[in-house]
Amino acid sequence: MLRDHTLAVLGAGNIGSALVGGLLRGGDLPADQIRATRRGEAAREALRQRFPGVHVSDDNRGAVSGASIVIISVKPQNVAALMEEIRPHVAPGTLVLSTLAGVPTGALSRALGQELPVVRAMPNTPALVDEGATALAAGEWADESHVATAQAVFEAVGIVEVVTENLMDAVTGLSGSGPAYVFMLIEGLTDAGVKQGLPRPTSSRLAVQTVLGAARLAQETGEHPAILRDQVTTPGGTTIAAVAELEKHGLRTMMIDAVQIATERSRQLSDLDG
Numbered sequence: 001m002l003r004d005h006t007l008a009v010l011g012a013g014n015i016g017s018a019l020v021g022g023l024l025r026g027g028d029l030p031a032d033q034i035r036a037t038r039r040g041e042a043a044r045e046a047l048r049q050r051f052p053g054v055h056v057s058d059d060n061r062g063a064v065s066g067a068s069i070v071i072i073s074v075k076p077q078n079v080a081a082l083m084e085e086i087r088p089h090v091a092p093g094t095l096v097l098s099t100l101a102g103v104p105t106g107a108l109s110r111a112l113g114q115e116l117p118v119v120r121a122m123p124n125t126p127a128l129v130d131e132g133a134t135a136l137a138a139g140e141w142a143d144e145s146h147v148a149t150a151q152a153v154f155e156a157v158g159i160v161e162v163v164t165e166n167l168m169d170a171v172t173g174l175s176g177s178g179p180a181y182v183f184m185l186i187e188g189l190t191d192a193g194v195k196q197g198l199p200r201p202t203s204s205r206l207a208v209q210t211v212l213g214a215a216r217l218a219q220e221t222g223e224h225p226a227i228l229r230d231q232v233t234t235p236g237g238t239t240i241a242a243v244a245e246l247e248k249h250g251l252r253t254m255m256i257d258a259v260q261i262a263t264e265r266s267r268q269l270s271d272l273d274g
């Protein structure tokens, strides 16, 4: 469904380049229909090496001209200047996809000075290995076909959930930032194994596979996590001793508070001018 599109990725850093990679790997779009911009010649050269055939430059206006889909994936502090730069060059009807944390679709349409179809997306970095979790929300002028196109773009790198825009800050706090929480968990588990005498590489491999395996078990069985936890927990055994310790430190409350604070931070980022 994407093959007739020309795609411009403005700000092809972690997220933008993960998308380019996924679209190329899946054969969704040929390389010569993708333009990618980013700052720094060395970084651009690295992109050219990674994605042969993709047109890589620092020319946002050129990238946008003639593109049917424009992905905005710069950091929030760079977006106001970028909007100003591309504003006269975005053709009416261009589908604008934004991965910016916090920034509402209405603010982007206003900054671009047109009633454009804008779809807000919140992906996450596991998109780099096609295991991303992305939520999409349609702006005022985006219809079902725009959302379907956005869905096809982000399904190239993982799963997609469509939500209403008022839920996007919560998504940002949960799955957008979530990989960082899981990496901290992996780091903590690895150190814990080392403290108990395991060699670090062994501990690291066991920690990573434990997280991956537990996630797959939850996904494939669809069971409530409490049931899966009970299956690990032998009466009077090792697991319940550790679970009681985690409860004492309020692990679940800690996660609830962390996601709340990230959600609030996402709301604070809603002002395009910072």
Ligand SMILES: NC(=O)C1=CN([C@@H]2O[C@H](COP(=O)(O)OP(=O)(O)OC[C@H]3O[C@@H](n4cnc5c(N)ncnc54)[C@H](O)[C@@H]3O)[C@@H](O)[C@H]2O)C=CC1
Pocket: 010, 011, 012, 013, 014, 015, 016, 037, 038, 039, 040, 043, 058, 060, 073, 074, 075, 076, 078, 082, 099, 100, 101, 122, 123, 124, 125, 176, 177
């Ligand atoms: N890193 C993450 O886990 C996630 C990030 N996001 C959002 O995605 C956006 C991008 O995040 P990252 O990919 O992590 O950032 P990044 O810093 O890796 O990539 C941004 C890129 O934009 C380029 N850039 C800046 N100004 C530019 C301009 N005027 N023209 C062209 N290129 C320009 C930079 O050179 C850089 O390569 C942010 O707005 C962030 O809120 C969303 C979901 C997850």
Ligand SMILES: O=C(O)[C@@H]1CCC=N1
Pocket: 101, 172, 176, 177
């Ligand atoms: O930390 C951030 O602001 C971005 C948005 C979600 C993940 N990284």
